[in-house]
Structures are given as structure tokens and as C-alpha cells.
Amino acid sequence: MASDPAPSTGGAGLTGGGSAAAGAAEPADATDPALGPVRPGQPTPGAVGRVGPGAAEGLAELDGTGRRQRHELWMRRALQVAVTGPEPAGPGPTADDVPVGAVVYGPGGVELAVGRNERELTGDPTAHAEVLALRRAAERLGRWRLDDCTLVVTLEPCTMCAGAIVLARIPTVVFGAWEPKTGAAGSLWDVLRDRRLNHRPEVYGGVLEAENSAVLRAFFR
Ligand SMILES: [Zn+2]
Numbered sequence: 001m002a003s004d005p006a007p008s009t010g011g012a013g014l015t016g017g018g019s020a021a022a023g024a025a026e027p028a029d030a031t032d033p034a035l036g037p038v039r040p041g042q043p044t045p046g047a048v049g050r051v052g053p054g055a056a057e058g059l060a061e062l063d064g065t066g067r068r069q070r071h072e073l074w075m076r077r078a079l080q081v082a083v084t085g086p087e088p089a090g091p092g093p094t095a096d097d098v099p100v101g102a103v104v105y106g107p108g109g110v111e112l113a114v115g116r117n118e119r120e121l122t123g124d125p126t127a128h129a130e131v132l133a134l135r136r137a138a139e140r141l142g143r144w145r146l147d148d149c150t151l152v153v154t155l156e157p158c159t160m161c162a163g164a165i166v167l168a169r170i171p172t173v174v175f176g177a178w179e180p181k182t183g184a185a186g187s188l189w190d191v192l193r194d195r196r197l198n199h200r201p202e203v204y205g206g207v208l209e210a211e212n213s214a215v216l217r218a219f220f221r
Contacts, residue, residue: 068207070109071174074152075208078103078176081114082129082154082215096120099219102129102153104137104146104170112149113137129153130161134168145169154212156183156205162191166199174204176212 082101100117115132119125130153138144147169154176157165162184165173173192175185184191185203193200 071152071204071207074103074105074109074150074174075154075176075212077111078114078152078154079208079211079215081116082212085116094118094121099215100129100153100155102133102151104133105150105152106137106141107148112140126160128158128161129155130157131164134164134170138168147171150174152207155179155216156185156187157192158182159184159189159191162189165192165201166197169199170201172202172204174207176206176208177216178206178209 078101080101081103082099097117097120102115104112104114106112113133113136115129115134115136117129118127118132121127130151133151133153134146137146137149145168149168149170150172151165151170152174153161156175156177156179157173158179159182173185178187180187182188186193186205191197192203
């Protein structure tokens with residue numbers, strides 16, 4: 001008896017019960033952007049900054065706030081490398097090189113290696129901060145597989161560096177300023193989270209973004 005008009009009340013409910021339906025439908029729509037398909041040319045900024053396990057970077061015990069504080073601390077070191085160069089006693093940054101700094105941290109947060117963009121200094125098109133830091137970290141550990149390390153860099157990695165990060169099996173990437181023109185971690189491409197690749201690091205973008213952007217803006221001014 002009551003089951004007979006069910007289809008019609010269902011239809012009426014969809015049109016008439018808008019307010020009730022909105023509240024009920026919301027959880028079903030709230031999908032994790034990281035789980036959605038990665039489309040070429042389509043950034044997935046929603047996935048950046050999501051809270052991950054953090055076990056590989058020794059942060060499993062930390063909550064979201066503790067992890068963010070650690071990332072900011074590490075980013076300040078990368079920023080220092082960007083501004084002053086890898087070593088205070090070294091050749092120092094050239095006036096021509098874009099100030100980008102990268103640091104590789106090992107398990108437990110030990111600093112393994114740093115790199116600063118040296119493209120102009122060395123005339124090497126691949127001498128980006130990330131590549132140099134990855135090379136030095138691998139050299140120090142005596143292995144190419146850096147699957148227990150975290151890469152921290154002041155600027156969103158380009159396609160080359162994102163490729164190197166994937167090849168090194170880096171599990172966690174923390175970057176500062178977004179780079180809409182060449183960024184390959186969500187801006188222009190999303191190499192780091194491309195589901196077609198079998199290795200996809202956790203990515204935390206926009207860490208100390210204002211400070212990092214200010215350094216770059218000052219350079220280009
Ligand atoms: Zn690069």
C-alpha cells in the first residue's frame with residue numbers, strides 16, 4: 001500500500017526537498033582530490049598539503065601542527081641556502097643565479113645535503129638546487145635510492161627536478177613558492193603525483209610561501 005507511490009515521492013523529494021538533500025549529499029561529494037584521476041594539464045592543487053602518514057620522514061609521531069612546524073623549520077634552512085649559498089666559506093651565490101635552495105633530510109631529520117641553483121655559476125643547464133642536493137645526498141649515503149629522505153626546496157620543482165625526485169624514490173617533498181610558469185608539482189604539470197608512475201611522493205606545497213616569494217621577487221626586480 002505505502003510502497004506503491006514510492007517512485008513518485010522519490011522524485012518529489014529530489015526537487016522539493018532541496019535543503020534536506022544538500023546536507024545529506026555533501027559527504028558523498030567530499031572526495032579526496034588526490035584520489036581523483038590526474039588529467040594532463042590539469043593541476044590538482046587540492047591534494048597539496050594534505051596530511052599524510054609522514055612515517056618516512058620520522059614525523060609519524062607528530063600531528064598536523066607538529067609536522068607543519070618541522071616543515072617550516074626545514075624551509076628556513078632551504079631559504080638560507082638560497083640566499084647565502086651552500087656553504088658560508090664556499091664560492092657563494094652569484095648575482096646571476098636565481099636564488100633557489102634545496103635541502104635533503106635523512107631519517108630522523110638529519111641534514112644530508114644542500115644545493116643552490118648554480119646554472120649560471122657552472123654553465124650547467126641541469127644544475128638546479130634539487131638535482132645538486134639529490135646528487136650530494138646520494139653520494140653521502142652511497143646509494144641512489146633515497147626512499148627514507150625528505151626533499152625541501154624553496155620553489156615548486158620543474159619537470160626535470162620532479163623527474164629526478166621520482167627517480168630517487170623520495171617519499172616526501174616540501175616546497176615553498178608556487179611556480180605557475182614551470183611548476184611540475186601541481187601548477188603546470190603534476191609529475192610528482194601522476195598516477196601513471198609507480199612512485200608518488202607526498203607533497204606539501206606553499207610552505208613559507210610569502211617569504212620564499214619575496215626572495216624571488218627581490219631577485220627579479
Ligand atoms: Zn628544476
